[in-house]
Amino acid sequence: MIEPLLSLDGLTKSYGAVVACNGAGLQIAPGEAHAVIGPNGAGKTTLIGMVAGELRPDSGWIKFAGRDITRLPVQDRPALGLARSFQITSVFPRFSALDNVALAVQAQAGGNFGSWRDARQDADLRAPALACLERVGLGARAEIPARVLAHGEQRQLELAMVLASKPRLVLLDEPTAGMGREDSARMVALLAGLRGEVAMLLVEHDMDAVFALAERISVMLGGRVIATGTPAEIRADVQVRRAYLGEDGAEPC
Amino acid sequence: MSVPPYRAVLFAGLAFALALPLLAGVLGLDYAVGIATRILILALAGIGLNLILGFGGMVSFGHAAFFGLGAYTVAILSHHDMTGEAFATWPFEIGGTVAAILAWPLAMAVCALAALVIGAISLRTGGLSFIMITLAFAQMLFFFFVSLETYGGDDGLSLLARSSAGPLDLHDPAQFYFLVLAIVLLALAVTARWSRARFGLALQGIRDNERRMRALGFATTRTKLAAFVISGAIVGLAGALMANHTEFVSPSFLSWQRSGEILAIVVLGGLGTVFGPVVGAVVFFVLEEVLSQWTQHWMIVFGPLLVLAVLFAKQGLWGLAAQKLARHD
Ligand SMILES: Nc1ncnc2c1ncn2[C@@H]1O[C@H](COP(=O)(O)OP(=O)(O)O)[C@@H](O)[C@H]1O
Numbered sequence: 415m416i417e418p419l420l421s422l423d424g425l426t427k428s429y430g431a432v433v434a435c436n437g438a439g440l441q442i443a444p445g446e447a448h449a450v451i452g453p454n455g456a457g458k459t460t461l462i463g464m465v466a467g468e469l470r471p472d473s474g475w476i477k478f479a480g481r482d483i484t485r486l487p488v489q490d491r492p493a494l495g496l497a498r499s500f501q502i503t504s505v506f507p508r509f510s511a512l513d514n515v516a517l518a519v520q521a522q523a524g525g526n527f528g529s530w531r532d533a534r535q536d537a538d539l540r541a542p543a544l545a546c547l548e549r550v551g552l553g554a555r556a557e558i559p560a561r562v563l564a565h566g567e568q569r570q571l572e573l574a575m576v577l578a579s580k581p582r583l584v585l586l587d588e589p590t591a592g593m594g595r596e597d598s599a600r601m602v603a604l605l606a607g608l609r610g611e612v613a614m615l616l617v618e619h620d621m622d623a624v625f626a627l628a629e630r631i632s633v634m635l636g637g638r639v640i641a642t643g644t645p646a647e648i649r650a651d652v653q654v655r656r657a658y659l660g661e662d663g664a665e666p667c
Numbered sequence: 668m669s670v671p672p673y674r675a676v677l678f679a680g681l682a683f684a685l686a687l688p689l690l691a692g693v694l695g696l697d698y699a700v701g702i703a704t705r706i707l708i709l710a711l712a713g714i715g716l717n718l719i720l721g722f723g724g725m726v727s728f729g730h731a732a733f734f735g736l737g738a739y740t741v742a743i744l745s746h747h748d749m750t751g752e753a754f755a756t757w758p759f760e761i762g763g764t765v766a767a768i769l770a771w772p773l774a775m776a777v778c779a780l781a782a783l784v785i786g787a788i789s790l791r792t793g794g795l796s797f798i799m800i801t802l803a804f805a806q807m808l809f810f811f812f813v814s815l816e817t818y819g820g821d822d823g824l825s826l827l828a829r830s831s832a833g834p835l836d837l838h839d840p841a842q843f844y845f846l847v848l849a850i851v852l853l854a855l856a857v858t859a860r861w862s863r864a865r866f867g868l869a870l871q872g873i874r875d876n877e878r879r880m881r882a883l884g885f886a887t888t889r890t891k892l893a894a895f896v897i898s899g900a901i902v903g904l905a906g907a908l909m910a911n912h913t914e915f916v917s918p919s920f921l922s923w924q925r926s927g928e929i930l931a932i933v934v935l936g937g938l939g940t941v942f943g944p945v946v947g948a949v950v951f952f953v954l955e956e957v958l959s960q961w962t963q964h965w966m967i968v969f970g971p972l973l974v975l976a977v978l979f980a981k982q983g984l985w986g987l988a989a990q991k992l993a994r995h996d
């Protein structure tokens with residue numbers, strides 16, 4: 415394997431007596447689409463939180479692009495090329511869709527608080543923001559306040575914000591959570607379009623989406639990564655079938 | 668050519684403010700100029716607090732600390748100017764002054780520094796703790812000035828004269844009024860500009876979803892601290908003006924009631940609206956006048972009114988008006 419973009423080793427995080435992550439480790443190559451699956455409570459969101467920098471691991475380390483970022487503050491990670499979306503939609507409800515994405519562009523541009531210009535007239539922010547909105551299919555909804563957008567559209571908006579920060583690795587925590595069939599399919603198609611362009615660490619419950627998107631899959635159970643492999647390998651893995659997919663490989667949860 | 672109603676209301680307000688001293692003179696209501704000056708000074712304090720409260724979502728219950736610090740800076744410098752004693756002799760000699768050009772910026776600098784310290788500590792927390800810590804700092808400073816016998820302690824400190832400001836005579840009510848009005852207009856212009864610039868949008872983003880802002884890569888604590896410092900400096904300038912207006916300062920400038928008053932002005936006028944604090948200051952003054960004639964416990968009536976205002980007009984009176992006038996600003 416070439417030098418991995420992200421490698422996690424021995425990541426452990428406890429909440430009191432609950433060990434949410436228990437020595438989890440995995441590696442992601444540049445451009446790789448990597449899915450993490452596992453039952454509820456397996457520690458997937460906790461793992462994402464530690465990579466994003468919101469949670470501080472009790473032990474273990476995180477290496478990104480050859481650099482130890484285990485203790486790097488959250489707000490310093492996007493500049494390295496790490497961006498995340500949230501399991502529970504997290505946007506700026508009062509701002510328009512375009513404002514939301516423009517904030518992501520502004521963060522990427524490094525703030526520039528000295529500027530007195532009207533940021534809403536600033537082409538350096540608006541043009542890239544609009545391009546990202548168009549990419550996720552929200553170009554026509556740019557001026558709509560985020561709180562008015564439908565749930566599926568808000569998820570698309572999250573993705574546009576992630577793209578606006580020009581990431582090398584995106585952390586996606588259940589991007590199709592709470593979506594209907596149609597929205598879900600659209601999101602999967604959008605994510606498929608990103609394959610090869612950016613690396614993805616994707617937590618997802620929808621097995622069809624996982625097998626459609628992921629080049630490699632890690633299975634989490636009880637805070638550990640119990641198996642990693644190609645979709646075919648994971649399908650064939652007896653331990654995984656027992657632990658998670660169910661003996662007959664039926665839908666989990 | 669038609670003027671949109673929102674603009675029309677703003678221009679009418681400005682025209683009234685400019686004509687006020689003349690009108691007061693014609694109508695024989697000379698004391699009105701002093702009242703208007705006082706309202707504008709409180710509006711300026713509101714503009715300062717609104718920056719962090721309305722645009723930044725930080726509920727400070729201790730902004731009277733900056734109001735008082737600004738006022739005391741002017742009063743103490745003026746006191747030393749009168750007595751001829753140096754304020755400090757080490758590391759270099761600092762004498763007193765009555766020059767506005769020195770004393771007022773110094774008042775702002777003192778408040779900015781105080782806000783930097785208070786902000787750096789209290790911004791580690793949020794929500795209720797933030798309210799309590801800012802209140803605690805203000806109370807600490809309140810008791811500091813109560814015990815500061817050199818400068819009058821409990822009894823306060825009188826100014827021999829208002830600040831001198833070049834060709835202006837600040838003892839002339841109209842001239843002082845116009846200077847305060849100019850400062851308020853400048854502060855409004857700066858707010859209008861900043862709230863739409865990158866800094867303002869980042870601040871509003873933090874108010875609405877700080878966690879997301881951090882995930883986007885914003886150093887949110889630093890942005891909030893910058894806003895807190897600017898806010899403290901503006902409120903300090905308001906304090907410096909009030910010391911000139913009343914020609915007297917006392918620890919009551921730093922009381923928690925004063926903090927509550929500035930808060931009420933911002934909430935009443937409209938959180939996160941540019942002109943809200945001005946409307947809030949006017950309405951607050953009128954309510955105070957009317958209600959306090961009726962009962963000395965007027966706060967008991969005012970409190971529920973404030974709650975109603977918050978419940979029925981989330982963006983305050985000006986927010987409501989701006990909505991009616993078909994514009995969100
Ligand atoms: N903030 C928290 N406080 C206490 N326990 C938590 C917290 N977050 C997660 N947990 C616990 O940690 C375990 C892993 O949770 P999580 O990472 O959300 O799993 P997943 O995303 O795989 O469903 C669960 O048992 C959960 O109850």
Ligand SMILES: [Mg+2]
Binds near residue numbers: 458460
């Ligand atoms: Mg989860």
